[in-house]
Amino acid sequence: MEDKLEAIVDEARRLGASYSEARVQRNIVVSMSSRNGALINVEEKVDEGLAVRVLADGALGFSSTDRMDAEAISRCIDFALSRAKASSRYMRRPIGFSRAKLGSIKYEVKEKKFFDSYDISDKLSLHKSIYSMLRDALKRVELEVFSVEYMEMIEEKLIMNSDGGFVGSRIPRISFRYNIVLHDPVKGSIQRVNEYGFSGGFDKLKEQRIDECIIDESRRLEKVLLEGVKPPSGVVDVVVGGEVAGLIVHESCGHPCEADRILGREAAQAGLSFIKPSMKGVKIGSRYATVVDDPTIPGSFGFYLYDDECVAARRKYLYREGIVEEFLHNRWTANIFGEESNGSARALNYRSEPIVRMSNTYLTPGDYSFEELIEDIREGVYISSYMEWNIDDERWNQRYVGLEAYRIIGGELRDPIRSPVLEITTGDFYSKIDAKGCEIKFEAGLCGKGEPMQGIPVWFGSPDVRLRGVKLGVSTL
Amino acid sequence: MSILEVSKSIIEEALKIGFDEAACKTVSIRRVMAKFSGEPTITQSWIDICTYLYLARDGRITLCEYRTSDIDVVRRRLTDLCRSAKLIEASPIYAPLPKPYGIKPLRLVDEKIVDLVEGRRDLIDYAWRMVDEASSEEAENYAGVLSASLSSKALATSRGVELHEDSTEFECYLRAFSGDGAGQWAYGGRRLDEHSVMEVGRKAGMYAYLSKNAELIEPGVYDVVLSPMIVGNLVNIVGDMASALQVYLGLSFFSRFKPGDRIASEAVSIYDDGVSDSLPRSTGFDDEGVPTRITAIISEGVFENLLHNSKTAFKFNTESTGNAGWVKPEPWNLRFKPGDLKEDELPSTLGEGLILTNNWYTRLQSYVEGSFSTVARDATFIVKGGKVEKAVKGLRVTGRLHELLSSVEYSTDRCYQIKWWEVETPVLAPYILVRGVRISRPT
Numbered sequence: 001m002e003d004k005l006e007a008i009v010d011e012a013r014r015l016g017a018s019y020s021e022a023r024v025q026r027n028i029v030v031s032m033s034s035r036n037g038a039l040i041n042v043e044e045k046v047d048e049g050l051a052v053r054v055l056a057d058g059a060l061g062f063s064s065t066d067r068m069d070a071e072a073i074s075r076c077i078d079f080a081l082s083r084a085k086a087s088s089r090y091m092r093r094p095i096g097f098s099r100a101k102l103g104s105i106k107y108e109v110k111e112k113k114f115f116d117s118y119d120i121s122d123k124l125s126l127h128k129s130i131y132s133m134l135r136d137a138l139k140r141v142e143l144e145v146f147s148v149e150y151m152e153m154i155e156e157k158l159i160m161n162s163d164g165g166f167v168g169s170r171i172p173r174i175s176f177r178y179n180i181v182l183h184d185p186v187k188g189s190i191q192r193v194n195e196y197g198f199s200g201g202f203d204k205l206k207e208q209r210i211d212e213c214i215i216d217e218s219r220r221l222e223k224v225l226l227e228g229v230k231p232p233s234g235v236v237d238v239v240v241g242g243e244v245a246g247l248i249v250h251e252s253c254g255h256p257c258e259a260d261r262i263l264g265r266e267a268a269q270a271g272l273s274f275i276k277p278s279m280k281g282v283k284i285g286s287r288y289a290t291v292v293d294d295p296t297i298p299g300s301f302g303f304y305l306y307d308d309e310c311v312a313a314r315r316k317y318l319y320r321e322g323i324v325e326e327f328l329h330n331r332w333t334a335n336i337f338g339e340e341s342n343g344s345a346r347a348l349n350y351r352s353e354p355i356v357r358m359s360n361t362y363l364t365p366g367d368y369s370f371e372e373l374i375e376d377i378r379e380g381v382y383i384s385s386y387m388e389w390n391i392d393d394e395r396w397n398q399r400y401v402g403l404e405a406y407r408i409i410g411g412e413l414r415d416p417i418r419s420p421v422l423e424i425t426t427g428d429f430y431s432k433i434d435a436k437g438c439e440i441k442f443e444a445g446l447c448g449k450g451e452p453m454q455g456i457p458v459w460f461g462s463p464d465v466r467l468r469g470v471k472l473g474v475s476t477l
Numbered sequence: 478m479s480i481l482e483v484s485k486s487i488i489e490e491a492l493k494i495g496f497d498e499a500a501c502k503t504v505s506i507r508r509v510m511a512k513f514s515g516e517p518t519i520t521q522s523w524i525d526i527c528t529y530l531y532l533a534r535d536g537r538i539t540l541c542e543y544r545t546s547d548i549d550v551v552r553r554r555l556t557d558l559c560r561s562a563k564l565i566e567a568s569p570i571y572a573p574l575p576k577p578y579g580i581k582p583l584r585l586v587d588e589k590i591v592d593l594v595e596g597r598r599d600l601i602d603y604a605w606r607m608v609d610e611a612s613s614e615e616a617e618n619y620a621g622v623l624s625a626s627l628s629s630k631a632l633a634t635s636r637g638v639e640l641h642e643d644s645t646e647f648e649c650y651l652r653a654f655s656g657d658g659a660g661q662w663a664y665g666g667r668r669l670d671e672h673s674v675m676e677v678g679r680k681a682g683m684y685a686y687l688s689k690n691a692e693l694i695e696p697g698v699y700d701v702v703l704s705p706m707i708v709g710n711l712v713n714i715v716g717d718m719a720s721a722l723q724v725y726l727g728l729s730f731f732s733r734f735k736p737g738d739r740i741a742s743e744a745v746s747i748y749d750d751g752v753s754d755s756l757p758r759s760t761g762f763d764d765e766g767v768p769t770r771i772t773a774i775i776s777e778g779v780f781e782n783l784l785h786n787s788k789t790a791f792k793f794n795t796e797s798t799g800n801a802g803w804v805k806p807e808p809w810n811l812r813f814k815p816g817d818l819k820e821d822e823l824p825s826t827l828g829e830g831l832i833l834t835n836n837w838y839t840r841l842q843s844y845v846e847g848s849f850s851t852v853a854r855d856a857t858f859i860v861k862g863g864k865v866e867k868a869v870k871g872l873r874v875t876g877r878l879h880e881l882l883s884s885v886e887y888s889t890d891r892c893y894q895i896k897w898w899e900v901e902t903p904v905l906a907p908y909i910l911v912r913g914v915r916i917s918r919p920t
Contacts, residue, residue: 059520067524072524088517091516145726147727191842266514387842388850389840393837398919423920451510
């Protein structure tokens with residue numbers, strides 16, 4: 001296969017590409033859907049093919065095919081080249097790629113046991129046992145539904161480009177996404193949709209004791225449903241739980257630091273950024289606002305060591321101590337900014353162009369225990385989890401509606417509250433942080449971007465953070 | 478071998494190996510896309526054949542999707558799949574595949590789109606014609622996408638269904654900028670309707686120019702006009718939740734209602750439409766070989782039907798609506814029934830309120846309760862005394878889906894074929910006027 005890739009890269013160059021790249025990618029996904037512990041169906045997907053990307057006459061062309069015969073490959077190269085050339089007459093300035101540390105390497109994540117070495121009934125038993133434990137645990141409300149989508153994924157890539165890059169990789173991933181609806185005839189319902197995701201094998205789910213996590217949380221949500229009161233309105237101190245703060249960091253630091261978004265490439269889809277090209281070094285928050293994107297965290301859902309342009313991945317400080325420090329780059333954006341790519345180009349499958357993406361984005365931890373975070377709060381709120389959330393397309397105006405949340409009075413956690421609304425600007429969020437917990441919590445998700453849409457596995461994480469003087473809203477729903 | 482013969486041969490093999498039932502849909506697709514932002518950012522093209530399989534044995538359901546150059550890989554997988562099917566349990570929604578119907582596939586090919594797919598005409602040139610239209614409305618910058626595809630679909634089932642259909646599809650959207658103003662519009666169809674493509678440019682450009690110098694306003698309760706772009710997005714949520722599987726899984730506000738319940742105002746009728754041949758996902762038959770049709774989800778405010786395949790229909794004790802998905806019924810195209818109001822009557826009929834032209838990020842606090850918020854994007858205007866006063870910004874619509882639908886008072890007489898990033902299922906939608914909508918923003 002390596003010879004074939006080399007021939008494709010060379011042929012594209014011979015036909016006029018100033019840069020060429022060939023990627024063979026196979027994604028295998030096996031999933032199981034269940035409702036109340038009963039299996040609805042099993043699904044297997046195999047997605048395998050060739051992607052060719054070229055620079056020709058200063059324009060970028062991409063073509064993919066699932067056929068690997070000579071005719072299909074030739075047509076693939078021709079389409080990428082001819083369509084790039086056709087669009088070059090509308091270019092204002094030719095596209096170029098930056099310098100970068102290109103790898104020549106193969107690497108893989110090794111799961112303890114292969115997915116197929118487990119019996120399918122072992123996997124289904126997790127659905128069944130959690131449902132059974134939920135029924136036992138929830139004594140005061142009706143468990144209306146517990147549905148699960150379990151997925152195991154293997155991503156294999158072989159990438160070669162005309163600048164000497166060559167990377168082969170194999171990364172298995174696992175995710176467990178569930179939906180729980182609890183119902184009470186008087187109080188109504190409360191719903192939780194959540195996902196666990198890791199790189200690695202089936203053992204990850206057991207290691208992380210997701211069954212215990214789901215049961216414990218459901219007991220707490222039962223209490224929120226039955227005993228939750230209206231949250232305080234007006235200006236209060238808010239402790240934003242690691243789950244919520246992690247999403248805030250992903251949305252209001254990670255996305256606006258994507259250099260392609262800053263340059264407007266995604267303007268018609270995922271939108272723009274409040275960060276402009278000249279804003280490196282600008283203050284965005286308090287000294288506690290340090291946000292990192294790091295693809296190299298072992299076991300993480302967003303794990304990789306080399307990006308899909310063969311550039312070595314590394315840790316990046318997007319915000320450091322409240323200052324905008326680094327953007328996420330691929331080789332095109334890095335070239336415009338006069339920098340080296342920091343290895344942030346990712347492609348979902350062989351039908352996808354590599355674009356600038358996050359990996360595992362998190363707010364760095366501080367040194368407070370949870371008790372210390374709340375001990376001097378006279379009147380406040382702790383928001384542990386959320387369901388509804390959104391943010392404007394420049395990543396400035398955002399909203400998160402609490403699911404599991406509590407009042408804080410006199411430095412103590414008190415009654416559960418229903419649906420507090422944190423509707424805040426990015427500037428206010430990062431400026432109002434005055435303390436951070438010492439334990440970080442990571443959440444898994446599929447982050448959407450690109451056209452066609454690419455849902456890429458990521459982690460987002462944060463410790464609990466304390467915000468001073470936040471105007472809290474109340475959902476009237 | 479034709480793709481129908483491929484499908485039939487895989488069915489034969491699956492039955493020989495030991496499955497009781499099988500269906501195989503093979504789709505061959507060629508697609509091109511031009512993406513631009515001020516200048517072309519990339520042109521993309523795809524050539525694929527994808528094989529989709531439904532396999533059942535003693536009520537146990539396995540689905541497969543293979544994009545691979547080697548069809549023998551699919552055949553070899555069947556043996557393993559049959560072995561693992563013995564280890565799983567019967568599905569609670571299992572029902573047998575339906576018998577064949579007499580179906581005439583639709584004529585869904587536009588040669589102008591074929592020319593784009595095959596490179597006889599360049600998609601990027603259409604992009605710049607659309608951009609020129611935006612510029613004629615004083616737009617200063619722009620970003621967007623055009624895409625064209627040519628597909629062949631073949632379906633065979635173990636009940637004897639053998640069907641084939643060719644189709645083309647065109648989609649475009651443009652976001653235009655003028656100073657700090659922005660406007661966006663979209664079009665999707667089975668045909669390349671040049672008038673609609675150019676209108677995308679004009680409307681995006683016009684909204685961008687008119688929305689310059691937007692100001693903040695106080696949150697509160699407003700009467701609002703929602704554009705077809707927003708109606709499209711919200712109706713996508715309604716359409717997905719109308720899938721009977723979503724109700725079964727606890728992911729739908731329809732789970733709180735039963736057919737016959739009033740869940741919207743009389744001005745609201747929402748249909749799924751698989752058969753209108755101008756709409757982008759029209760098709761003569763679903764994945765079970767059941768003929769598609771027009772299904773009323775909400776008719777004059779009354780909840781009429783969920784969308785079903787034969788499995789969910791069995792579970793819900795009703796009939797298939799021709800929306801398979803072998804496990805999940807899916808809407809084809811959604812239509813919001815137009816009313817009598819003219820578009821130029823919207824500000825005067827609104828009196829005092831807001832006009833929102835685009836949105837994104839609709840997210841739910843509870844699927845079963847339908848509680849949601851969505852962020853206004855691009856041109857937004859405040860109307861006073863029946864006239865557009867100025868552009869405003871930074872707003873968010875919050876509410877419950879059925880409450881919002883219950884507050885719809887008018888819809889305009891013209892519908893637009895909308896399909897873009899935030900409207901994945903195509904929607905034919907008018908402008909609608911909704912009373913008493915909660916509007917929020919950070920304060």
